Amino acid sequence: MEWIDVPSEGLTLRDIRRITKRDQAESEDIRKAVEAILADIEQRGDAAVREYTKRFDGVDLDSFLVSPEEIDDAVDIVGPDFMAILEEAAANIRAYHERQVEQTWIDTFRPGVRLGAKFTPIQRVGVYVPGGTAAYPSTVLMDTIPAHVAGVPSIAVFTPPAKDGSVNPYILAAAHVAGATEIYKVGGAQGIAAAAYGTESIPPVFKIVGPGNAYVAMAKRLVFGTVGIDMIAGPSEVGVLADHDANPVWVAADLLAQAEHDRRAAVFLVTPSAAFAGEVEAEVRRQLEELPRKDIAAESIEKHAKFFIVKDKDQAVDIMNLIAPEHLEIAFSDAETWAKKIVNAGAIFMGPYTTEPLGDYFAGPNHTLPTMGTAAFSSPLGVYDFVKRSSLLEYDKDAFTAVADKVMRFANVEGLQAHGLAVRRRIDE
Amino acid sequence: MEWIDVPSEGLTLRDIRRITKRDQAESEDIRKAVEAILADIEQRGDAAVREYTKRFDGVDLDSFLVSPEEIDDAVDIVGPDFMAILEEAAANIRAYHERQVEQTWIDTFRPGVRLGAKFTPIQRVGVYVPGGTAAYPSTVLMDTIPAHVAGVPSIAVFTPPAKDGSVNPYILAAAHVAGATEIYKVGGAQGIAAAAYGTESIPPVFKIVGPGNAYVAMAKRLVFGTVGIDMIAGPSEVGVLADHDANPVWVAADLLAQAEHDRRAAVFLVTPSAAFAGEVEAEVRRQLEELPRKDIAAESIEKHAKFFIVKDKDQAVDIMNLIAPEHLEIAFSDAETWAKKIVNAGAIFMGPYTTEPLGDYFAGPNHTLPTMGTAAFSSPLGVYDFVKRSSLLEYDKDAFTAVADKVMRFANVEGLQAHGLAVRRRIDE
Known part of the structure; x- marks a missing residue:
């Protein structure tokens, strides 16, 4: 944990980039390994996909496509209670994203001059879903529903199989609820390659979205151009604007909810009150002891928690705008007034009860958000990522x-x- | 030039990718050279920029910023006639792009639940403008005006100086008309580095747009993540849907207008009439002889002109959708009906008089468009590239x-x- 006493003249963007810098997980070794997999699958198709799946996932599959029976079984395992929660979350996500739909238009600008824009869904997309311990059905909803709302006619999910050839039932159930049209048991760089290039049994897609490990991220970077990609997501992060009007117990809990994601997750508290920051730090240390994922959260807090002490709320907003956090909680009273001054943030959570996990699962806005300061120039995943425009001209x-x-x-x-x-x-x- | 007789069952996306494939200009050597420049400028700032400008542009500059007097001089050199044309083109571009502006909203979705989206312009952007023989004032307008319409408060143009330290007056005049707030005489990879990292005299930007040579493209690719970028533009291309209702002289002229851009430019004619294709080919060969840029256009036509002969207009549309051309001219009669069936194209030019050069300079829609099939998943440059969204949540x-x-x-x-x-x-x- 680091405390930064912000000087009265403030900090520069270069200062903030230095303070908040985290290492990228990429390496030359990963690049070479992934390049080889991509080239092999582009060349040899299904046979190569089968070999890599055997090597990396430990299972020899005849067919990659998940059957309707497997989906029915998954729905049974998940059970009606949690299916209802998935459906309700999906309905909220759908309702929010429907506000992002745009209509084709053409107008006469001058006599004889008609101009317009045609909106067309991307014709086929791939949604990558990590497997293993980090099976997040919420991410399946968040990455698939905007494509469905956009009208994408063909949405293929790619996810690694377990050693017995099965897929996590929560992932299958979420994909089903979200409107995926196919689910393939192909993960890792081989999943990205199959999606981008296609094989005998898997038609190619035009865009790939979704998070993954360092191999998946590298594969996405390398196929970019052949297909579109959403973003190369960095580790998660939250910024909190708070002072003595906020509850330090709740602020600490929100910082830890972010920190438990990843050893490289980052948390930023920006406050005009050093006393309040001290209370939050004490609470963070106390609550840490209660967490099952204590090891991960503790490392994140130790390395990547930054508490900025500023002269007033206006300077707090200036610093937060330079940080451009993925998630921003405004715990100042009159949060909405302060939100108007925010220029850089992925999602803005206003007021004491709008804790960030509400947005992760349930509220409706997307939880796939720009990280590592990229909120200064990019947006949450949305319907607009699954639709493209064609200009229309007629003279x-x-x-x-x-x-x-x-x-x-x-x-x-x-x-x-x-x-x-x-x-x-x-x-x- | 290649003629492809499309079988009655059509072609696949993989077929089309193979037929239309062009080499990328990137190389490992360029990557290494650019990595060194980026690291050096991030480290040493202005001193390094000055050295590279001396080495690559042959001029030792004390200050990189173009002065108001230099802009006044440029406007004088360009003269009132062409300034009026620039202003009229800019007004058309502005009028079209104003239709892309979106407004912040927040609504009550359920009692106690307010959700919305806040639209904020990117706070500072860089527009890269190539120098030398390829000085295109139209590109300055097309890349700068959407940022200006988006409300970006700070728009910095980066362009290489000539050996005498001057900048092409048409570029300066266009930047002035378009609303640039600063113009820096820094080009090449060093221009991209200065924009992304900032130096003592050049504040960093959050996003960089605009075309450039292989070094500039590589530099943009490498700084992506630190800043946003528009796209890595490939060579230009046009697709034409035409049959015997169209004028082969005009179609040939439009193909050549595309081919003269670049030896790697591509032209695609898709027609149900082999006889018509033959007339167009003969016209292309005849008109080629009249062109000042005959060498470039001839190489493009020889290597990258593809004439697809299809069974009917519906199949022509299917093939064109797989090609996903940057520019699409529909010269079938009743162009608008056929345009409705197009799912992949950067810009659609409808009817016999809507020749593609109208869109390059004047009509208003952007001429920075997705190339190399990327229109299947991406859009023309627009106001939306200079604005980002923040989700708003309150429970x-x-x-x-x-x-x-x-x-x-x-x-x-x-x-x-x-x-x-x-x-x-x-x-x-």
Whole structure:
């Protein structure tokens, strides 16, 4: 844990980047291993996927596709109580994301000039879902539902099988609820390769979203260009704006909820009250002892908890805007007024009862959010990530003739005479 | 030039990827050279920028910032006639892009539950503009105006100086018209590094847009994560849907307007009429002889012109959707009806007079468009590239209490007990 006494003139973006820097998990070794897997699967298709699945997941599969019976079984195992919770969460996520849907339009801008934008869902997407101990059905909902709301006709989930060839039932149940059209038992870099290039049994997708380990992240980075990707997610993080009006027990609990995710998770408290920061630190240390994931949370807190002591609430907002946290909790009273001054944050949780885990599971806004300061230039995952625009242009003969000379002048200035000729040949006709 | 007789059952995405494949310009040597420049500028700032500018651009600069007097001089050199054309093009671009502005909203979804989205412009962006022979004022307008319309308060242009320390006056004039707030005489990988990391005299930006050579593209790829980037643009391309209703002279001229851009530019004609394709080919060969940039256009046509002969217009649309061209001209009669069936294209030009150069310079929609098939998953540059969203969430005590149990159940299923405790401590209070 580090305390930073912010000087009265504030800090710069370069200061904040240095203070909040965490190592990237990438390495040259991982790059080479992943490059080899990608090339092999692009070349040899299903046979290569089968071999890697045997090697890395310890199971020899004849078919990668999850059957309807396996999904029915998963729903039974999950049970009606939790299925109802999944359905309710899915309904909340759907309701929020429906507000992001945009409509194709075309308008007459001038006589004879019609311009517009056509919105089309991406025709097929892949959702990567990690397996093993980190099986998060909430992430399946959050990554799949926006694609479904966008109208993507074909949504394929890729997830690693267990040694017995099964998939975690909570993942299957969540994928089913969220509207996935296929689920493949292919994980790791081989899953990303199969999605991007396609194989004999797996049609290729146009975009891949979802989190994964360092191999998955590297594979996504390397297939980017052939397909779209959502983002290379860093470890999770929360920023809290609070002073003595807030409850230090609750603030500490929220910091620990973030810290338990990952040894590299980061928590940022920005407060005008050193006394309040002291109370939160004491509470963090006390509550840590009660956590099953104490080891992970303790390492995150030790290395990546930063408490900034500032001169006033306005400076607190300035510092938080430089941090650009993935999650921001505003525990100042009158949270909404302070939210108006926030320019950089993935999601803003306002008021004492809007604890961050509400957003992870249930409220509706997406929990796949920009990390590591990237909220300064990027957005939560949304319907807009599964839809693309095509510009629409139509000039009639008169409108064309009216601007032809200007277009030719422009082409001439840029030294592109064939551009000018494409115009001139229509005039000279 | 290659003719492809499409079989009656059509082609697959993998077929199309193979047929339309062009080499990437990247190399391991370029990566290493650029990595060294980035590290050096991150470390040594202005001194390193000055050295690289001396080495690569042949000029020793004391200050990188373009002065108001230099801009005034540029406006004089460009002259009132072309300034008026620039202003008119800028007004058209502004009018179209204003349709992309979105408003912050927050609504009550259930009693005690308020959710919304806050739209904030990125606080500072860099626009890269290549120098030398490829000085395109249209690109300055297209890359800068959406940022300006988005409300980005600080827009810095980076462009390489000539040996005498000057910048092309058309670039300066266009940057001025478009609303750039600063222009720096720093190009190449050193320009991208200065923008991403900042130096003593150049504040860092949060996102970098704009085209460049292989060094610039590699630098953008490597700083991605520290800052946002628009896209790694490939060589330009056009697809044309046409049959005997279209004028082969005009179609040929449009193909050549694309081909003159770049030896790696690609043109795709998809037509149900082999006879029409033959007329277009003959016209292309005839018109080629008249072009000042004949060498470039001829190489592009020879290597990267693909004429697909299909069984009917519906199959033509299917093939074009697999190609996902950057620019698409629909020269079938009743273009708008056919446009409705297009799912993948950067910009759609409808009807015989809507030649692609209209869109390059003047009509208003952006000319920075997804290339190399990426229109299947990405969009034209727009205001949305300069704005990001923050989700807004607020639960009051009652709304929180009503869902607390469900959130704890979810946390428990995912094995994240500290998430559950963040909820429980608020209930137990």
